[in-house]
Amino acid sequence: MANDKKDEPVMKQRCSFCKREVEIHDSLDMPIYDPATGFGICKNCIKELAHYIELHEEDTAKQQAPDFAAQLDEILKKNKPHIIKQYLDEYIINQDRAKKILSVAVYNHYKRMKYGYTNDDGTEIEKSNVIMLGPSGCGKTALLSHLSKLLDVPFAVTDASSLTEAGFVGADVEVAVRNLYYAADKDIQKAEHGIIYLDEFDKIARKSGANNSITADPGHEGVQQALLKMLEGNVVEFTARGQRKHPEAPTIKVDTKNILFIVGGAFVGIDDVIAKRLQKADSSIGFGAEVTSKSEKPTFDELIHQVRPEDLMQYGIIPEIIGRLPIICTLETLDEDALLRILTEPKNAPVKQYEKLLAMDNVKLEFAEDALRAVAKKAIERKTGARSLKGIIEDVMLDVMYDIPKSDEPRKVIITKACIDEGKKPEVIALDK
Structure with a gap:
């Protein structure tokens, strides 16, 4: 006759914590048990204890973490625009105009943060994200690298040309924030006050320039659209490095509201776009028309400083992105x-x-x-x-x-x-x- 498990007596043991009588079906029902003394802790009590320990650790970490808002006065005092430029002068030759633009942009960025932390009158100061234009090797990345060292904030460079729209093979735009998170040694608060530099930004310009593209463009306009929310300030969710992205994967959340975004690139051919606009504006018909010789043709440096948002739009940057990059910083060719x-x-x-x-x-x-x-x-x-x-x-x-x-x-x-x-x-x- 087969043993009927239903007829077997169920062992019961009282939990020393909650005093409840627990039916023991396997060792996990009473993970901690001492037969000699009868002391035992049931799995429900262990779960609750683990939860309280986790909450306590989170509270302790918050109390021990330095309050960034309290540090802003000291940061602003140490990093006034003229001090930032003096520091950059020690490492970067020429590019004085670019240094001034970046110094003021960074100083205003931290003033904006201070205003947000100390005022609740409903007035919101918009972010001063920057777009940098200059030929290859003129010092764009070097400027920002030294700037981040002075400010002692996390700094991450992401190649924009490697980014693709969600659903296509390649890196999603969230990779830029993930890189900053790891540059901040996985400290979310530090990451949320860092600087992200999107290099090779001109490579994601719309292929057809001012005209809409007919075919799918995973590495260009779609990426620009995906960057919009991130640039203006939004909670970005991403998985840890090495983890596949799926609905049940644990995620990390970083708010980009106080992250300074700087995008840059060589923008090869932008000088031709500027020249055409200037020529169109200056053109006249009849005997009064000026004839410009090849020797009088403006140089790249003369043209690049006259760049306007409409030139970037003509180049292939969508208007919404240009609106979120209000500061245009231009760099000259190095002679x-x-x-x-x-x-x-x-x-x-x-x-x-x-x-x-x-x-x-x-x-x-x-x-x-x-x-x-x-x-x-x-x-x-x-x-x-x-x-x-x-x-x-x-x-x-x-x-x-x-x-x-x-x-x-x-x-x-x-x-x-x-x-x-x-x-x-x-x-x-x-x-x-």
């Missing part, structure tokens, strides 16, 4: 003299970096003036701005940095123009001990 100064003047200048590296091997590094100018000329030929300066020097210094550690003798290394232009080996001179 030979500017590149020459970048090599030696900033605190982290490439030449200073190599001097420090070789000094650790008891070696003095010296660059001839014409050698530095040759480096600047080569960078202009490559059309990559300041970005290629270190790479050009690295090519020349490779063999030197390989051979120098073979001896501890004090020496001097001289880099000449021939080293840069003809690939000759640098001159190494032994020094007296």
Whole structure:
């Protein structure tokens, strides 16, 4: 005859916490139990205890976390526009107008936050998001990187060209906020007061410019539409890195209301759009018409400073996005003299970096003036701005940095123009001990 489990007696045990009598079907009904003393805690009590512990930890974390609103007075005092610009001058050559625009934009951004925390009169100051336009290698990312270090706020760069509209293969726009969250060491409060830089923003311009695109455009207009709410301030929900996005996946929520968004790109061809608008405005018919020769054609730098929202719209940026990027910041092309100064003047200048590296091997590094100018000329030929300066020097210094550690003798290394232009080996001179 088969055993009938229904007829078996059910073991019961009283919980020492809630005093309820619990039927024991398996070990999880009374996870904590001591047969010797009869002390036991049922699973319901353990669940409640875990819940209270979690609430207590959250409250403790909130009490221990620094109140950002209380820090704003100190932040504003330390980071007035002229102080920000002075700091940027130590690292970035030229681009004075861009430095002023960014200094004022950042200062006003934190004033807006302070107003929001301390006033409830119904007046809302809108965000001062920035759009930066300038050729490749002119210092857009470097400006923002040093700015975030001064402010001591999280800073994250996201390549806008890698973003796609929801439903298409690629990264969703929420990735930009997720990158900031990890840059803030997973501290949500810090992330909610950080800076997001969307690089290569011109790559998501509408393909057909001012005209609507007929075909699906997952990497362009759709992405711009998806960015709208994020730019103006909205709660963005995303999964942790490495987790698949599905309805039951745990998510992290970050409010972008106080995040400063800066978008930038080379916007290749925007100067032609500006020139056409200016030409159309200045054109006249008849004997009074001015004839402009090729030599009188305005330069890129002259045109870029005259950019207007309608030029960006013509380029392919949708009007709604332009409305959420009220501050236009333009950067000039770096000429030979500017590149020459970048090599030696900033605190982290490439030449200073190599001097420090070789000094650790008891070696003095010296660059001839014409050698530095040759480096600047080569960078202009490559059309990559300041970005290629270190790479050009690295090519020349490779063999030197390989051979120098073979001896501890004090020496001097001289880099000449021939080293840069003809690939000759640098001159190494032994020094007296």
